[in-house]
Amino acid sequence: MLPEPTLNTYLALSAILFSIGTAGVFLRRNLITILLSVEVMLNAVNLTFVAVDRFLGTVDGQIIAFFVMTVAAAEAAVGLAIIIALFRHRESLSPDAFISLKW
Amino acid sequence: MDAVFFWMFAAVMVVASLLVVGQRNPMYSVLLLIVSFAALSGLYVLLNAPFMAVVQIIIYAGAIMVLFLFVVMLLNVRTEEDGAETHRPFDIGPGPRRFGAGLAVVLAVQLIWALRRIAEAPFVPAGPDAAAQTSVYAIGLRLFREYAFAFEATSVLILVAMVGAVILARRDPHLPTRKEQ
């Protein structure tokens, strides 16, 4: 039988997901995938909030996670707009194409 | 029963997230991230948070990911370009990137090591206040009383993001595109 999940299991899962997101930000060279990796990290944090919430029997964690989601929505909108604007100038999505401070 | 579901969702989430990062095709990355969100939504259900589960699908999978999909379709970049032919000064080579990924693994080990130092904390069985915790009513009350200011501030943030996104993505007639240069 599989072990019953405890708070620690959830936190460990969240830590693994967060690290996967971090690795993605470092490894990928596509702006869209980098943004997606950031979303993975945000969701790992959300999982922590909701798991701790369940442990303490409150709803505050869920509310914070809710705020994280709204901020993520705003971040995605602005981030994608920047990506579109950059793509128009360089026809590329690689972050290496945008190393100059001025063009 | 819950344990089986937990390990299933956890496995799906980890594998899907790994593939999101490991994909070269951004389209598949976006879709795999949606799979991962669906599994996360299942975990929220297991954590007695059905509201979060549904909101996760509505906001993340239904709105944010559609936006990503839209941009991937609009730019129509099929695969990630290789760095070899676009070598520039100050180009970050594969070596430092691998070092960064190694740091991410170190981060994971550190976090899990830190977690091991806390005593095992099993969840208290769903008691009388479990219903209060899961109800949308309780979340609403707390959100619009204690967190009312934060909630209103979020609306301003979204408005700013909206205006910013429109201005950034608008085609500026004064700036030449690359082809014209």
Place this chain on the structure above:
Amino acid sequence: MSAALIAQLVVIGFTFFMLLNSAAVLVLMERKVAAFIQQRLGPYRVGPWGAMQPLADIIKLMMKEELRPKSADTFLFYLAPILCATAAFAAFAVVPFGADTTFFGLLDEPVKLMATDVNVGLLVIFAITSMGVYGIVLAGWASNSKYSLLGGLRSSAQMISYELSYGLSLAAVIMLAGTLSLREVVDAQAGYWHLFGVLPIPKWYIFLQPLGFFIFMTAGVAETNRAPFDFPEAEQELVAGYHTEYSSMTFALFFMAEYINMVTVSAVSVNLFLGGWHGPFLPEYLGWMWFLLKVFALVFFYIWMRWTLPRYRYDHLMEFGWKWLLPAATLNLLVTAGVVIWMGW
């Protein structure tokens, strides 16, 4: 297995089976109604009154050759129609279609006439409907054809735009009923008001929310991609939009999903605004007849609209959605909230 569990499984299987059949029946109904509106006969060769026509269509579709564009993304190309159909079926899971019943005394405990009862049911429907857009967008992208891509892009823009008004009109009903469970929303609509002390008016939310009902239905038409808002597949401009490259059973899945979505939107609006299974004359345990009748009426309205109204222009559609429907829905929500607070419900 207990009797209650078997009964629940029977209800689930029955829901699935009826949804499958409803697609076939609606195809025939659409063709017959269209023929009536255009003063022709419609299908009449297969079976009496053309009643076997859907069966013939299904056999024809199954026999057809499966075509796939050479440059299409194979996996996503086949995933898209499956996603579309799955979302269409899944959305009905939380829609109740009758009062709790013991099947004429067959069971000791009454069983709920819905696949599953979730306490955030309305949000679940909203979530699953928003998933339906992926099938269409992926179909458009994976086909690797310009008509499909344009159809897919249009549909995603259209569905996102109308989802906002859709959600806001839902929110007004949620506020009136004070619950997120569809079953409880329907139960809140039981009984009558008495106008001038005599004239009985059923306590349906359509009388409290006429604007909400209009917004919900309009957004529903846009969500299901039906005429006059059928831009994703506007024939004159886009061949067949996102399913241009599909044939045989994959096309049939899209086709089926469209009709099932129509049934779901009609069923949800019957539950939200038209009192669900509550109605005069019939006893409680026959309430599902009222439900079927109301859904049928709304579906007929959909078909009627398709064959009567011309297609909008795309920019008009977007303008209507953002500049008229969304402000109207917001106003409706604010007024409802004000009245709810003022009346102290």
